[in-house]
Amino acid sequence: MVKLVLLLDRRWSGGVFTHSIGLLLSALALKKIIEERYGKVEVGLYFITQEGDFSKFYKGDFDQLYEKYLEGNIKEIIKYVTNNIYKKPSNKMSLDRLIDELSRDDIDFKIFGNLGSFLFNPLGEKHNLDKILNRSNFVMTVHSEFAGDLLTDIYEVIVLNPYASEYVSIKTRKKIEDLFKRRLEKGYTDEYVAKEVIGILNDLLYGNDIDSIIFNVKKGFLKDEFRKYINLMSKLKEGYIIFPTYILYEQTNNLLKSLNKYGLNLFIKNPIVMHEPMYMVTLERAYSKEVSIYKESYKEIYKDTDKVWLLYSGRISLERGSNELLKLYEDLIREGKKLGLIIISDNIDEDSEFYKKILELADKYKGVEVHLYGKGFGNSLHEYTLYYIGLLKSLGELKNTIYINPTYLESYGLATIEALMFGELITIYRDISGLRELKEKGYLNYKLSFKNYQELKDKIIKVIEDIKNGKYDSYINKDQIEKLKKEVDPEKIAEKYEEIIYRYLESRSAEKEIIGNKKEEVLAVT
């Protein structure tokens, strides 16, 4: 009997949220694989959620989900997580009980869906980490880049906050602004930025000047979280740490190097770079007929082939480059291009500035047609993901859409991968961290990356012309897309988890054997 535990972090929106569903599907597939090959598996499932200001903990019913998995009822499994069905009073557990259950000696291997699970709650306290991560029998996934997140926090408090700007020294503000700018220009956090961020943070958290006082009033909690983060980093010498991209691994390493300058000895012993499991792949496979009906319905809306559509999916914000997207659309419409714009975003509504700007464009120019999908308009495509897959597939089949990702910061590029896999859409993207890596691996077309606005505009104009001349397919590499689909398939990723677990279990039994032999030798000598 193999005993596993799985801890899923449901406190964050975006990638971590989506990853938890994919990882759950991988864990279900993992149980199937191990049971077919080796024997019985028991999996303890746990969730962290946010209720008010506090993290709360729940135990899930893995066996019930496994039955549904064997029946092929993927929708029910997803609903169990997204509709918070696990949140029953009888499933609720105290922090102490969770720690006890995660620390049990009879657990063979532990899977933590998010390295950040140990932050913003007491799990990251040293005594708790020592109990939970007491051996190297665990795997954790890193999603975000901590130095970059810290820089954003510092930038918000010191540079953007008008109150702080009256008191904080010009020197500190300038330094933070320069670092922020450098990070945006480079598209990732390099070693220099990581080192400087740690230096500034150290001064701000532990200094006595006005800068530090302001920072501690606004972000004082970071002192605790920073301490927990270092506790956690000291555990990376054991266990297996998964990064979705090499660049994220490199950035985490840069941060550790910067911290080591303060007398620490932090390093990652077993880094693994592999894609994140994407639940939409399993969903599409299980409900392909239903998707195909939605696809046909969306084709009815977008079959006007005279027009080329630009598609953007994600948050509307400055760092996501959405303002440049609108500027691009305005410039192209002004130049008389026949273009439509589709925006899929759950963070805009009729009161948002972005929406008002679109109305202004429609007033100002001929030929504007913008389609909006999102919670704020009552037509979110993410509430029932099959609709979203249907739309992507319809646009792909009509061969009249360009997916644009103008973001300045992207550790992985989930939405881009979705557009590529389900829609096989021509994808134009900024040449930054996570996306650059997808380019280097050959998933994104190398001709379609851009570094600045002019390059984006020139490339879009060329692609529009090529689409009109029937050259849509010349931008699509179907073999690579198929390969990517396999790499993010939760069932394929389950195979990789199985390898990691058995690598660990084998090393442990080899270790036991060596210890056993040594004991025998000692006995023989005495």
Place this chain on the structure above:
Amino acid sequence: MALDDVVKNAFAGISTDVSLGQQVYNELINSISDILQTTAKEIEMQLDPKVNKSLKYTIEGFSINSTKNNINPSQLYGEMVNKYKQNIFGNSTFSNIYLLSTLYIRALKKLGYPDPITGRREIVTRQERENAQIIANITGELLAESLYQYYNSIGKNVTKSEIMANLDKYASALYSEYSGVINQIGSYIISKTPNISLLESSTRLMSALNEMFLSAIERFISTMYSKLSIPEVISPILNALGQRGFYEGIFNEIARKVGSYISQASYQPQQEGSQQPTQVQQQTLMGQQSTPQWQAQQVQNQSRQPIYLNIPQPTVIKSSL
């Protein structure tokens, strides 16, 4: 997802809210959750056009009028549902307040007060009046609390008793959001087509949907009261349900069900005329005939799921030039 699922899921969420107190969880939540799931099933039956003839004719009228105007009925229905949701649920701060105000005013009307907009009075049965009294008590309490919290959050100094004293006036002002949404949908239809029959059948359909939604919520409140006749306890439960998107979930399910009947209605003429299977049937049949066992299991699962063609429609902004 069925209506009873919406109830079940929403309750799974509130059953963990410590602010309600452990005693409330154990003694009330489970029993109320069960009885509401039963109510949800009953309401769902009323959404079936085979049972509800009035809904059947409303749907048929809408489908025929849309098709005559070369407008895809499912698409138009999706657009109208978007408009409705945008107005009613789009404002996260106010959506629960709009709903409570509307429920409160509907109850007051049944108790003999005139409609704040039309001035009309309703004639109702004794039973309806008794139910209305319960709903007015519960929603009134909750509305006053919600408004009090809202004004506090924006730094306006007002006591709960002051709000209570003028609650009908606050509610009358906020009631217009629900009463006005059908007119907005009407003006949207008129912007698309000059056809008055389509305008009438569209607004009739959306009024029916609005009515089904509001009566479903009223019925849930009455059912809760029948189980536990203490408005002070029902109010926080309703409040907690509202914060977890319960009302929108109920609306989505009702809208989705009606949408599926519209899709069926618009496919029927083809099926009857040519004796050909519909698109949905064709795909299910193909799946069952040609797939291996493992996939066939999945196809069976798919065919058990209701297939809805009322996909979310885009909110469109176009140049008027």
